[in-house]
Amino acid sequence: MASCPKCPNSELRHTLLMDDLPAYGCSSCDGLLLSLMMYRHWQEMESVHFSESPTAVLTAMVADTHEPIKCPRCRSLMTKYRISAEIPNRVEYCAHCEDIWFDPGEWKCVEAIARSGHLAEIFGQPWQRQIHRKISEEMETQRLKELLGADYGKFAEFRQWFLSHPNRSRLLALLSRKRI
Ligand SMILES: [Zn+2]
Numbered sequence: 367m368a369s370c371p372k373c374p375n376s377e378l379r380h381t382l383l384m385d386d387l388p389a390y391g392c393s394s395c396d397g398l399l400l401s402l403m404m405y406r407h408w409q410e411m412e413s414v415h416f417s418e419s420p421t422a423v424l425t426a427m428v429a430d431t432h433e434p435i436k437c438p439r440c441r442s443l444m445t446k447y448r449i450s451a452e453i454p455n456r457v458e459y460c461a462h463c464e465d466i467w468f469d470p471g472e473w474k475c476v477e478a479i480a481r482s483g484h485l486a487e488i489f490g491q492p493w494q495r496q497i498h499r500k501i502s503e504e505m506e507t508q509r510l511k512e513l514l515g516a517d518y519g520k521f522a523e524f525r526q527w528f529l530s531h532p533n534r535s536r537l538l539a540l541l542s543r544k545r546i
C-alpha cells in the first residue's frame with residue numbers, strides 16, 4: 367500500500383474497523399484510509415440493513431486538515447466533504463478510487479453512520495445540500511439574534527404562532543396597518 371498522505375515517510379498499514387471492516391491506518395498520525403468498495407462489501411457480508419441514519423457525533427475536539435491532500439492511490443487531489451452542520455471537520459474523498467481519508471478521530475464521528483449503512487451518502491448531493499441548508503439557517507438565526515438582541519425570544523415565539531395560524535395572510539396585512 368502507498369504511504370500516508372500526511373506523513374510521506376510512513377507506510378499505510380492494514381487495520382480493521384468495527385471488528386472486521388478492512389482499512390489502512392498510519393501509525394504515525396493515526397489517520398485512516400477506507401475504501402467505499404470495501405465498505406459496501408462489508409455491508410453485504412455483515413447483512414447490514416439500512417436503519418435510520420444517526421447524526422455525526424463529535425466525541426472530542428478533532429483536528430482537521432486544512433491543506434489539500436493527495437489520494438494515496440492515484441495521487442490526485444481529494445475533495446473535502448462536511449459530515450454534518452455541527453462538526454466543522456471535513457473528510458477527504460477521491461471519487462476516482464472511492465477512498466476516504468479520515469484525520470485522527472474523524473472516523474469516531476461517523477462510525478454510527480457507517481454502522482447504520484449510510485456512510486456513502488455523505489459524498490452525495492442530498493446529504494451535502496442538507497448540511498448547507500442547515501448552516502445557512504443557523505447563520506440567518508444568528509443574524510436575527512444580533513439584530514433583535516433580547517427581543518429575539520419574543521420574535522421567535524410570535525413567528526411560530528403566526529406561521530401556524532390559519533388566517534396568517536389576513537394577519538400579515540393587518541400587521542403593517544397603523545389602525546385596525
Ligand atoms: Zn500519517
Ligand SMILES: [Zn+2]
Nearest residue numbers: 437440460463
Ligand atoms: Zn484516488
